[in-house]
Each structure stands twice: as C-alpha cells, then as structure tokens.
Amino acid sequence: MTVRVGVVGTGVMGADHVRTLTGGVAGARVVAVSDADQGRGRAVAAEAGDEVVFHADPVDLIGDAGVDAVVVASPDHTHEALATACVEAGKPVLCEKPLAATAADCLRIVAHEVAKGRRLVQAGYMRRFDPSYVDMKRALDAGSIGDPVLVHCVHRNARALHFFTPEMPFTSAAVHEFDVVRWLLSSEIVRVTVHRTRSSSRAAARLADPRLLVLETAAGVTVDVEVFVNAQYGYDVRCELVGELGTVSLALPSTTVVRAGGAEGVAVHADFRTRFAEAYRLQLQAWVDAAARGEACGPSAWDGYAATAVAEACLRAQEDGTPVEVELADKPALYGT
Numbered sequence: 404m405t406v407r408v409g410v411v412g413t414g415v416m417g418a419d420h421v422r423t424l425t426g427g428v429a430g431a432r433v434v435a436v437s438d439a440d441q442g443r444g445r446a447v448a449a450e451a452g453d454e455v456v457f458h459a460d461p462v463d464l465i466g467d468a469g470v471d472a473v474v475v476a477s478p479d480h481t482h483e484a485l486a487t488a489c490v491e492a493g494k495p496v497l498c499e500k501p502l503a504a505t506a507a508d509c510l511r512i513v514a515h516e517v518a519k520g521r522r523l524v525q526a527g528y529m530r531r532f533d534p535s536y537v538d539m540k541r542a543l544d545a546g547s548i549g550d551p552v553l554v555h556c557v558h559r560n561a562r563a564l565h566f567f568t569p570e571m572p573f574t575s576a577a578v579h580e581f582d583v584v585r586w587l588l589s590s591e592i593v594r595v596t597v598h599r600t601r602s603s604s605r606a607a608a609r610l611a612d613p614r615l616l617v618l619e620t621a622a623g624v625t626v627d628v629e630v631f632v633n634a635q636y637g638y639d640v641r642c643e644l645v646g647e648l649g650t651v652s653l654a655l656p657s658t659t660v661v662r663a664g665g666a667e668g669v670a671v672h673a674d675f676r677t678r679f680a681e682a683y684r685l686q687l688q689a690w691v692d693a694a695a696r697g698e699a700c701g702p703s704a705w706d707g708y709a710a711t712a713v714a715e716a717c718l719r720a721q722e723d724g725t726p727v728e729v730e731l732a733d734k735p736a737l738y739g740t
C-alpha cells in the first residue's frame with residue numbers, strides 16, 4: 404500500500420520532509436501541501452511533482468479524501484488546531500515538535516485522541532530514531548554500563564533563528580533533551596533547576612544564553628543540559644550516559660577524520676538538517692510503515708505533552724534559580740503505564 408501524504412508548512416522543515424518523503428522513504432507519496440505563504444507552498448508542490456495539489460487552507464488538505472496521512476511542519480502555535488483536526492478526521496499525523504505551544508494545548512490533543520480511542524499522533528522527536536541515540540539506549544538496556552547515575556547533555560546551535568523568543572531555548576531547543584532523556588532512561592523528569600551564567604555578547608538582547616539546566620528523574624538520575632543557541636561555531640549535540648560500570652556517549656557525527664596542516668579534525672554540522680538527516684528519514688519511514696498497518700509508533704501525544712510540561716517547569720525555575728517540580732496530569736491508559 405502507498406501512503407498518500409499531505410504536508411502542512413513548507414518552510415525549512417516542511418520542505419525538508421517533502422524531499423525526504425519523495426526521495427528516501429519507501430511506501431509513501433507526497434500528494435498535497437499547504438502553506439500560509441502561497442508562493443512558497445506552490446513552489447514546493449511544483450518541485451515535488453506535477454500531480455501534487457496545493458491547498459491554501461490546511462484544513463482542506465486534512466479533509467482531502469486523497470490524503471491518507473499528514474505531516475504538520477507549520478509554526479508551533481498552529482500545531483494544536485491542526486493535529487486535532489487530523490485526529491477528528493481519523494488520519495495519522497506526524498506533528499513536528501513541540502507537539503503544541505503550551506502543555507495545556509498538548510493536553511487538549513491528548514484528550515481528543517483519548518476520546519477517539521486510538522493513537523493517531525506521532526510527535527516529531529526524531530532523536531529517538533537517530534542511529535547513535537538508538538545504540539546508546541540499546542547499550543543501556545543491555546546492562547553494558549550498569550544502572551544509570553548521571554547524564555551529560557549539550558545542545559548548541561550556531562545562531563538562534565530570527566523568531567527565537569526568550570522562552571524558546573527551553574520550549575523549542577532543550578525540549579529535545581527532555582524527550583530523549585525520558586526515553587533513554589524510561590523515567591519521568593520530576594524536578595528542574597535553571598542556572599544563569601554570564602550571557603554571551605552574541606546573544607540577542609532579551610535572550611539569556613547559554614543556560615545550564617539540571618533535571619532530576621523519578622528514578623533519582625541527575626541530568627545536566629547546556630543549551631547554547633548562539634554558539635557561533637556550528638551545530639553540536641552531545642550526550643553521555645554515566646552508569647555504575649561505565650559510560651556510553653554519542654560518537655562524533657562524521658564519517659571521516661581529516662589530518663592536514665599538522666592538525667586532525669572532523670567537520671562540525673551547520674544545523675540540524677544535516678546532523679539529523681538520517682533520523683528524520685528513519686522517523687518518516689517508521690511513521691509511514693505504521694500508518695500503512697493502521698498503527699502508530701514513536702513518541703506519542705503523551706510524550707509531546709510531558710516534554711512541554713518540563714519546558715514550562717524550566718520557565719518557572721528560571722525566575723529565581725530554585726528547583727521546580729514538574730506537575731503532570733494523570734496518564735491515560737491509551738499511552739500504557
């Protein structure tokens with residue numbers, strides 16, 4: 404079966420997903436796109452193929468009988484309404500992270516899905532499909548490093564995007580760490596502390612950057628996260644799990660090492676699109692395969708809610724630097740124990 408996919412939002416990520424679905428994912432065909440910017444949307448549609456339909460209104464794309472499943476890659480504040488419309492239409496949706504702009508918005512998506520009685524939403528936390536994170540989890544679950552005690556994370560961007568607000572280092576960047584740590588450790592994050600340091604002179608006026616976060620999980624593991632969205636030199640994501648018997652880390656994301664001019668080195672990625680290209684592809688492939696089976700896989704709407712709830716706890720914690728508890732709603736049975 405070929406899954407006919409509609410993509411809402413054809414900016415940086417949406418256009419990337421259209422290209423990946425067209426050239427790197429088996430069993431899928433992009434049949435429709437939508438974007439508030441008609442020129443951009445129509446250009447991406449034309450590039451994807453003559454038969455790709457452009458819908459000016461994303462709700463029309465979701466309702467299109469020729470669309471089996473939807474990717475939502477429009478801005479965060481649009482996610483709740485669009486993901487909910489997909490659930491109402493009974494169509495699988497891969498919704499870019501964060502699942503929605505606030506934890507309350509995420510929880511409303513969860514409530515719609517629970518009322519529908521089946522999982523239709525996959526949150527776009529693609530690191531769960533990244534081969535090196537997958538290997539880390541495999542090593543941990545196999546007992547190779549013993550029980551985990553600490554995790555060290557680094558999340559650096561070369562430059563914050565023009566639309567970055569002071570909240571976004573938590574709600575848009577570190578939210579990836581919140582998701583991947585919950586998944587790696589199979590444990591909820593229950594408490595957060597946000598440490599300020601001197602801000603980089605390269606940060607925008609209202610942006611405190613970098614930040615150091617300390618997370619505590621229900622199982623008592625402590626996690627530190629450096630989030631630095633104006634690190635200048637490139638895109639750099641690191642993670643090391645420390646266990647009672649050893650450690651496991653992400654390897655340098657490079658296939659070659661260059662030795663020249665008396666130095667040895669690897670290239671640093673410019674942004675997430677190249678660093679996580681294979682993760683985005685594997686995420687889409689898993690989503691398409693699950694949609695063809697009438698199932699859902701990967702991070703759920705509940706996972707999307709939990710990650711954003713941690714981000715909101717960080718926003719409260721930054722006010723005076725004291726630890727803040729993460730309050731989660733009761734987890735519906737649809738999402739397991």
Ligand SMILES: NC(=O)C1=CN([C@@H]2O[C@H](COP(=O)(O)OP(=O)(O)OC[C@H]3O[C@@H](n4cnc5c(N)ncnc54)[C@H](O)[C@@H]3O)[C@@H](O)[C@H]2O)C=CC1
Pocket residue numbers: 411412413414415416417437438439440443461476477478479481499500501527528529575675
């Ligand atoms: N998983 C990941 O690593 C990444 C995820 N993202 C997420 O992807 C989403 C999109 O981000 P970018 O592509 O960077 O943004 P972008 O600004 O490049 O693209 C967004 C597109 O959505 C369109 N749009 C705005 N409102 C719309 C609406 N109501 N309906 C349809 N189209 C609409 C805009 O015209 C624009 O073309 C965000 O939620 C962001 O957080 C972004 C970067 C990386």
Ligand SMILES: O=C1[C@@H](O)[C@H](O)[C@@H](O)[C@H](O)[C@H]1O
Pocket residue numbers: 500560575576577579675
């Ligand atoms: O989701 C993403 C961006 O929105 C965010 O701005 C970056 O910091 C992340 O690394 C990237 O994966």
